[in-house]
Amino acid sequence: MKKYDYLIVGAGLFGSIFAYEANKRGKKVLVIDKREHIGGNVYCEKIEDINVHKYGAHIFHTSNIEVWKYINQFCEFNNYINSPIAKYKNEIYNLPFNMNTFNKLWGVISPREAKEKIKNQVIESGIKEAKNLEEQAISLVGKDIYEKLIKGYTEKQWGRSAKELPTFIIKRLPVRFTYDNNYFNDRYQGIPLGGYNVIFEKMLKNVELKLGIDFFENREELEKKADKIVFTGMIDQFYNYKYGILEYRSLRFESEVLNEENYQGNAVINYNEREIPYTRIIEHKHFEFGNQNKTVITREYPVEWKQGDEPYYPVNDEKNNRLYEKYKALTENESKIIFGGRLADYKYYDMHNVIAEALKKVKKEFGE
Numbered sequence: 001m002k003k004y005d006y007l008i009v010g011a012g013l014f015g016s017i018f019a020y021e022a023n024k025r026g027k028k029v030l031v032i033d034k035r036e037h038i039g040g041n042v043y044c045e046k047i048e049d050i051n052v053h054k055y056g057a058h059i060f061h062t063s064n065i066e067v068w069k070y071i072n073q074f075c076e077f078n079n080y081i082n083s084p085i086a087k088y089k090n091e092i093y094n095l096p097f098n099m100n101t102f103n104k105l106w107g108v109i110s111p112r113e114a115k116e117k118i119k120n121q122v123i124e125s126g127i128k129e130a131k132n133l134e135e136q137a138i139s140l141v142g143k144d145i146y147e148k149l150i151k152g153y154t155e156k157q158w159g160r161s162a163k164e165l166p167t168f169i170i171k172r173l174p175v176r177f178t179y180d181n182n183y184f185n186d187r188y189q190g191i192p193l194g195g196y197n198v199i200f201e202k203m204l205k206n207v208e209l210k211l212g213i214d215f216f217e218n219r220e221e222l223e224k225k226a227d228k229i230v231f232t233g234m235i236d237q238f239y240n241y242k243y244g245i246l247e248y249r250s251l252r253f254e255s256e257v258l259n260e261e262n263y264q265g266n267a268v269i270n271y272n273e274r275e276i277p278y279t280r281i282i283e284h285k286h287f288e289f290g291n292q293n294k295t296v297i298t299r300e301y302p303v304e305w306k307q308g309d310e311p312y313y314p315v316n317d318e319k320n321n322r323l324y325e326k327y328k329a330l331t332e333n334e335s336k337i338i339f340g341g342r343l344a345d346y347k348y349y350d351m352h353n354v355i356a357e358a359l360k361k362v363k364k365e366f367g368e
């Protein structure tokens with residue numbers, strides 16, 4: 001007799017939902033995480049009474065009513081709308097690319113004028129078949145938007161020139177011909193009242209939890225404890241990197257407490273010129289309309305990933321995807337292990353995608 005029905009590796013969104021649902025069905029569950037906190041990358045650290053998004057800014061958005069209803073049982077959301085701003089040299093532009101952006105760039109007023117401007121720049125470029133990201137972007141939106149709002153940001157993000165980057169990174173560029181600065185097209189959007197940790201505290205309230213435990217450092221002993229394992233860590237590590245290492249892009253965050261009430265007037269400001277090494281500054285209090293006396297800002301620096309660094313963004317190019325498929329084939333022979341979440345699936349998932357995936361796996365496991 002094993003002590004637990006499920007050992008859940010990872011107290012992030014996927015692991016916590018699975019734990020909550022299994023516990024609800026009377027299963028005995030143990031959740032472990034190698035970090036000292038729950039919530040995975042969604043976790044917030046309280047600094048100066050401000051919820052600081054420790055692993056990057058997180059804005060919840062979805063059009064999936066089931067997902068929205070599901071998450072709302074754990075918290076209420078505020079009415080935050082993500083309207084990031086782009087700073088290029090000393091110019092400020094609204095994002096996503098919309099009529100406000102076009103008006104600032106060219107002084108155009110009507111959608112017809114804006115469309116004409118873009119169309120002419122695309123024609124002027126003469127690009128028929130884009131061979132790299134630079135050509136791809138110019139062939140979609142013309143040179144002005146590319147040079148001010150895409151080039152520097154993308155080059156910083158990927159750590160190389162846009163001319164050396166493949167076209168697949170930018171399949172399309174959303175351009176909106178209305179005066180609408182709402183970044184997302186989704187029906188539901190917001191930040192949980194009281195911060196994201198509230199969700200995880202509720203999900204894991206009745207579940208046994210051990211923090212600061214790395215599955216791989218205690219694998220043999222942990223595997224004996226449970227009938228089944230839910231694994232949300234890195235898939236290549238699970239199989240001891242037998243086919244090779246899956247690559248990621250990483251980030252470095254530098255946070256600062258400032259003795260002023262309002263530093264930049266918006267939660268998210270992108271820094272688009274190449275010369276500034278960070279891609280954006282987050283001022284966390286604006287996610288929750290905070291009016292504390294102080295403020296906390298975080299500069300976000302993209303960095304090359306090497307083994308041991310935080311794996312933030314999977315590099316879903318052909319080479320890595322092929323490698324992932326080999327690992328995935330191994331998972332199909334496992335009857336006692338359930339894989340899920342961004343690291344096990346080697347996929348960039350937004351939170352709503354993870355919730356939908358977790359609920360799918362829950363349904364498959366418990367058959368309802």
Ligand SMILES: Cc1cc2nc3c(=O)[nH]c(=O)nc-3n(C[C@H](O)[C@H](O)[C@H](O)COP(=O)(O)OP(=O)(O)OC[C@H]3O[C@@H](n4cnc5c(N)ncnc54)[C@H](O)[C@@H]3O)c2cc1C
Binds near residue numbers: 056
């Ligand atoms: C910079 C950034 C910004 C983002 N912004 C948004 C946003 O605005 N909106 C949005 O919807 N989504 C956003 N996301 C995506 C969001 O973070 C993910 O969808 C979500 O965190 C994934 O949950 P998960 O459970 O799959 O993974 P994780 O949150 O990574 O959880 C996995 C957990 O497993 C633990 N773990 C891993 N290996 C082991 C091991 N060997 N032993 C023990 N524990 C282990 C980890 O410590 C971690 O806590 C963003 C992601 C990033 C990187």
